[in-house]
Amino acid sequence: xxxxxxxxxxxxxxxxxxxxxxxxxxxxxxxxxxxxxxxxxxxxxxxxxxxxxxxxxxxxxxxxxxxxxxxxxxxxxxxxxxxxxxxxxxxxxxxxxxxxxxxxxxxxxxxxxxxxxxxxxxxxxxxxxxxxxxxxxxxxxxxxxxxxxxxxxxxxxxxxxxxxxxxxxxxxxxxxxxxxxxxxxxxxxxxxxxxxxxxxxxxxxxxxxxxxxxxxxxxxxxxxxxxxxxxxxxxxxxxxxxxxxxxxxxxxxxxxxxxxxxxxxxxxxxxxxxxxxxxxxxxxxxxxxxxxxxxxxxxxxxxxxxxxxxxxxxxxxxxxxxxxxxxxxxxxxxxxxxxxxxxxxxxx
Amino acid sequence: xxxxxxxxxxxxxxxxxxxxxxxxxxxxxxxxxxxxxxxxxxxxxxxxxxxxxxxxxxxxxxxxxxxxxxxxxxxxxxxxxxxxxxxxxxxxxxxxxxxxxxxxxxxxxxxxxxxxxxxxxxxxxxxxxxxxxxxxxxxxxxxxxxxxxxxxxxxxxxxxxxxxxxxxxxxxxxxxxxxxxxxxxxxxxxxxxxxxxxxxxxxxxxxxxxxxxxxxxxxxxxxxxxxxxxxxxxxxxxxxxxxxxxxxxxxxxxxxxxxxxxxxxxxxxxxxxxxxxxxxxxxxxxxxxxxxxxxxxxxxxxxxxxxxxxxxxxxxxxxxxxxxxxxxxxxxxxxxxxxxxxxxxxxx
Numbered sequence: 067x068x069x070x071x072x073x074x075x076x077x078x079x080x081x082x083x084x085x086x087x088x089x090x091x092x093x094x095x096x097x098x099x100x101x102x103x104x105x106x107x108x109x110x111x112x113x114x115x116x117x118x119x120x121x122x123x124x125x126x127x128x129x130x131x132x133x134x135x136x137x138x139x140x141x142x143x144x145x146x147x148x149x150x151x152x153x154x155x156x157x158x159x160x161x162x163x164x165x166x167x168x169x170x171x172x173x174x175x176x177x178x179x180x181x182x183x184x185x186x187x188x189x190x191x192x193x194x195x196x197x198x199x200x201x202x203x204x205x206x207x208x209x210x211x212x213x214x215x216x217x218x219x220x221x222x223x224x225x226x227x228x229x230x231x232x233x234x235x236x237x238x239x240x241x242x243x244x245x246x247x248x249x250x251x252x253x254x255x256x257x258x259x260x261x262x263x264x265x266x267x268x269x270x271x272x273x274x275x276x277x278x279x280x281x282x283x284x285x286x287x288x289x290x291x292x293x294x295x296x297x298x299x300x301x302x303x304x305x306x307x308x309x310x311x312x313x314x315x316x317x318x319x320x321x322x323x324x325x326x327x328x329x330x331x332x333x334x335x336x337x338x339x340x341x342x343x344x345x346x347x348x349x350x351x352x353x354x355x356x357x358x359x360x361x362x363x364x365x366x367x368x369x370x371x372x373x374x375x376x377x378x379x380x381x382x383x384x385x386x387x388x389x390x391x392x393x394x395x396x397x398x399x400x401x402x403x404x405x406x407x408x409x410x411x412x413x414x
Numbered sequence: 415x416x417x418x419x420x421x422x423x424x425x426x427x428x429x430x431x432x433x434x435x436x437x438x439x440x441x442x443x444x445x446x447x448x449x450x451x452x453x454x455x456x457x458x459x460x461x462x463x464x465x466x467x468x469x470x471x472x473x474x475x476x477x478x479x480x481x482x483x484x485x486x487x488x489x490x491x492x493x494x495x496x497x498x499x500x501x502x503x504x505x506x507x508x509x510x511x512x513x514x515x516x517x518x519x520x521x522x523x524x525x526x527x528x529x530x531x532x533x534x535x536x537x538x539x540x541x542x543x544x545x546x547x548x549x550x551x552x553x554x555x556x557x558x559x560x561x562x563x564x565x566x567x568x569x570x571x572x573x574x575x576x577x578x579x580x581x582x583x584x585x586x587x588x589x590x591x592x593x594x595x596x597x598x599x600x601x602x603x604x605x606x607x608x609x610x611x612x613x614x615x616x617x618x619x620x621x622x623x624x625x626x627x628x629x630x631x632x633x634x635x636x637x638x639x640x641x642x643x644x645x646x647x648x649x650x651x652x653x654x655x656x657x658x659x660x661x662x663x664x665x666x667x668x669x670x671x672x673x674x675x676x677x678x679x680x681x682x683x684x685x686x687x688x689x690x691x692x693x694x695x696x697x698x699x700x701x702x703x704x705x706x707x708x709x710x711x712x713x714x715x716x717x718x719x720x721x722x723x724x725x726x727x728x729x730x731x732x733x734x735x736x737x738x739x740x741x742x743x744x745x746x747x748x749x750x751x752x753x754x755x756x757x758x759x760x761x762x
Contacts, residue, residue, distance in 0.1 A: 230703045230738055237707035237715070277660070280679045280701060282718065312625070314662045315680050331628045332663050353628060355578045359585035367585070370630070390578055 073205050073267050078138040082268060082305035082326050084347050084380035090372065090409025091138035092402055093207070095309075096388030097131035098143045102395055104130050114159040115151060118144055124194035129201060134395060135402045139205045139268065140198065142261065144191060146211030146272050147219060149257040152187040155179055155220070163224060170223035170231075174242055180220075180249040182256035191257075192264040199265030207307070208261030210254035212273035213247040213291035220250075229278055236287045247291035255298040262302045269299055270307040270328075276320070277312025284316050296323030307349055311387050317341040330386030331356075335374040347380030354385045357393050357401070364397055365404055372409050383409060421553050421615050426486040430616060430653035430674050432695050432728035438720065438757025439486035440750055441555070443657075444736030445479035446491045450743055452478050462507040463499060466492055472542035477549060482743060483750045487553045487616070488546065490609070492539060494559030494620050495567060497605040500535040503527055503568070511572060518571035518579075522590055528568075528597040530604035539605075540612040547613030555655070556609030558602035560621035561595040561639035568598075577626055584635045595639035603646040610650045617647055618655040618676075624668070625660025632664050644671030655697055659735050665689040678734030679704075683722040695728030702733045705741050705749070712745055713752055720757050731757060 073079060077087040099105055108126050109117055117123050127143040147165040151157040156168030169176075185192065198206050211219070218232040219225070226232070236243040258269050276288055292308070299306040300323065308320045309328030321327050321342045329338040331353035338348055356367045368383075375381045383405045389398070421427060426439040447453055456474050457465055465471050475491040495513040499505040504516030517524075533540065546554050559567070566580040567573070574580070584591040606617050624636055640656070647654040648671065656668045657676030669675050669690045677686040679701035686696055704715045716731075723729045731753045737746070 228703050228735075228738055230706050230740060233701065233703035234706035237704060237711040277680070281682065283701075312660050312680070315685070332625070332660070334629065337663070353581065353631075355576050355581035356585060358578050358582035363585040387576075390576055392578060 076138065076205055078205050078382065079267060079305065081380060081382050082307070082347055084345075086379045088410070089406045090381055090383050092383035092405040092409070093137040093139040093141060094131070094135075094385055094389050094398060095141070097135065097137060097141065097398070098127045099389065100391035101389050101393040101398075102130055102134070104134075113161075114145060115148075115157075118148055119190050121190055121194040121197055124191075125197045125201065128194070128198055128206075132202065132204060135399055136406075137204070137402060139207050140202055141207040141270070142191075142195060142198070142209065142266065144209070146209070146216065146274075148191065149183045149188065149210070149253050150216070150220070152183045152191075153181055153253070165219055165224060167220055167223045171217075171220040171246065174245075177245055177249060180246070180253065182252045183260075184256070185260060188257060188260050192260050195261055195264035195266055205267040206265065207268045207270055208258060208266030209270040209272055210257045210295070211250075212271050212276065212288070212295065213250035213254065214279070214288035215273050215275045216250045216253070217243075217246055218275050220246075226275075229275065233283075236283070240287075243287060244290075247287075248294075251291040251294045254295045258295070258299055259302060262299075262304050266304065268305045268307065270309055271295055271299070271324075273308070273310040273320075276310040276316060279316070281315045281319065284319055289319055289322070293323050307382075309349070318343070321346045326380075326382060328384070328386075332386075335371065335381070336376060339375075339378070347382065348375070349382040349384050351384070351386040352401075354387050354390050354393070357385070357397050358390065361397060361400055364401060368401055368404055369408065372405070377410075381409075424486065424553055426553050426730065427615060427653065429728060429730050430655070430695055432693075434727045436758070437754045438729055438731050440731035440753040440757070441485040441487040441489060442479070442483075442733055442737050442746060443489070445483065445485060445489065445746075446475045447737065448739035449737050449741040449746075450478055450482070452482075461509075462493060463496075463505075466496055467538050469538055469542040469545055472539075473545045473549065476542070476546055476554075480550065480552060483747055484754075485552070485750060487555050488550055489555040489618070490539075490543065490546070490557065490614070492557070494557070494564065494622075496539065497531045497536065497558070497601050498564070498568070500531045500539075501529055501601070513567055513572060515568055515571045519565075519568040519594065522593075525593055525597060528594070528601065530600045531608075532604070533608060536605060536608050540608050543609050543612035543614055553615040554613065555616045555618055556606060556614030557618040557620055558605045558643070559598075560619050560624065560636070560643065561598040561602065562627070562636035563621050563623045564598045564601070565591075565594055566623050568594075574623075577623060581631075584631070588635070591635060592638075595635075596642075599639040599642045602643045606643070606647055607650060610647075610652050614652065616653045616655065618657055619643055619647075619672075621656070621658040621668075624658040624664060627664070629663045629667065633667055637667055637670070641671050655730075657697070666691070669694045674728075674730060676732070676734075680734070683719065683729070684724065687723075687726070695730065696723070697730040697732050699732070699734040700749075702735050702738050702741070705733070705745050706738065709745060709748055712749060716749055716752055717756065720753070725758075729757075
């Protein structure tokens with residue numbers, strides 16, 4: 067087999083579909099990035115948005131962790147705010163802070179500043195995807211920000227701990243909230259559609275801030291727009307991974323329309339599976355901070371993750387959140403080996 | 415009845431004991447502070463640590479919300495790092511950042527820098543407590559930081575999102591970790607003992623960062639030292655409120671030795687009670703960010719909290735975390751009235 071047919075039989079895509087695999091697949095959120103010395107050498111002093119605009123550089127940064135670690139999937143080097151920047155919303159990414167909006171979303175008039183990106187807006191991203199799928203022997207994961215998380219960025223104007231303006235808007239003006247999140251769903255759908263058309267064979271929807279919501283608020287204010295994105299991904303024929311942190315109470319709701327649900331280390335995988343039901347796979351869930359401990363402790367923690375999954379098919383090993391910048395790459399190399407050697411799933 | 419006997423029959427202390435009350439008691443974490451104009455007038459440009467060192471000012475700041483809101487308990491104006499500062503560990507509180515350690519805890523030699531504060535170290539705090547209990551007609555809540563949360567502050571050197579050094583130490587050197595958290599438990603026990611001796615009639619143990627731990631790590635690395643603090647409070651004869659955020663998976667463990675468990679808005683109170691069992695009361699759990707919405711929405715949210723509790727005794731109404739600085743005090747005034755009028759518990 068070659069190309070797409072071989073990828074469909076890859077252990078990563080099989081695990082996403084809940085099918086038996088020879089070894090547990092593993093990749094790491096933020097595997098491309100600040101923890102790698104070759105990343106710093108390749109990126110130099112280009113800003114993140116400058117780097118994303120250069121397809122050859124994106125290709126190199128995306129390939130680096132695949133070469134070094136032998137992970138079972140690549141994840142496009144990009145950021146969830148890239149489509150916002152591409153349509154001219156006015157976004158900067160400030161080192162040490164994160165995305166900052168030049169003019170935060172302040173009311174109905176700002177809806178006009180939001181539209182789905184077209185192929186020209188995201189030409190640089192789509193070109194990087196094409197270059198990557200020519201090179202890669204493992205699946206490429208594309209991604210987008212979920213409407214709630216993007217809404218918080220555009221309303222707060224940057225990363226927020228308590229999301230005060232976001233919650234005040236969603237409770238105080240639910241009509242405007244729905245219009246905003248529908249526009250952000252369209253933005254995610256367009257962005258993911260283009261990544262898949264260019265060759266991405268799985269996507270992850272990042273609802274990084276969803277864990278700040280009560281279950282009732284999640285169902286009313288976040289789930290509807292996210293489900294529309296997940297349904298659109300379903301029609302593209304690639305698996306959708308639905309990711310958040312601190313979402314223990316939201317897992318069953320996040321499973322609707324998803325093929326895989328990301329679980330953080332706060333919920334052991336056996337407890338997560340009990341909430342998620344049989345029809346979805348799980349991704350996770352080693353604590354990224356545990357990777358800063360000596361190797362023997364990392365190994366013990368990783369084995370505990372595998373044991374909590376209990377050799378059930380439908381497990382993609384990952385951290386519960388992104389690789390921390392201070393992580394020693396040698397630890398992640400050993401972690402991939404451990405998962406591949408000890409994470410053998412049940413025989414097909 | 416007067417004095418302590420009257421307080422013992424107060425609705426706040428009765429609710430902490432799980433006893434029936436005439437109306438649901440309510441107070442707000444950070445009710446004394448930045449959301450009040452009279453707070454800014456009284457504090458002027460004194461730093462937080464300078465303010466804490468002036469018992470008359472602490473008394474005024476602690477009384478302000480009791481006067482304005484008619485809440486059912488006062489909470490001492492202070493900070494969980496005050497005992498660390500009092501023993502000379504070297505702490506500054508930086509506006510906009512939080513507590514910053516001059517020399518973070520870096521290894522076994524730093525254990526010698528940690529000891530329980532004595533009555534002289536905390537003379538200013540204890541004097542404020544004495545002044546307050548002379549003035550107050552409602553119970554005064556004293557507090558301390560739980561060993562895990564204090565350990566993160568002293569190891570990371572300040573507030574931390576991912577607690578990398580803390581987790582690396584606890585996994586990599588559990589012997590040193592135990593020694594450190596035992597010292598911090600002794601510090602909390604001494605501080606709480608003095609506050610109760612001076613007249614505080616309830617205490618809250620703040621494990622603000624515990625929600626970053628997996629259940630297994632919480633049980634191994636946080637619970638043992640916290641339980642020693644809670645047991646010591648039990649011997650003082652005052653109720654202990656055990657507080658954290660993002661602790662949905664930890665509630666049953668946090669209930670051991672506690673009279674009341676703080677629950678944030680991520681877990682509805684009926685679900686929380688199912689995990690906590692019958693023997694503890696609950697405190698919470700309105701989302702502080704919901705208080706930034708128009709009043710009608712705040713009222714709807716508050717009624718949902720009361721409904722989830724279902725008129726069971728043993729409910730102290732509170733926010734799930736501290737009052738946000740941008741909160742309109744008029745909203746909190748109306749919230750206290752709503753809880754007092756609609757939060758009637760079952761008849762005794």
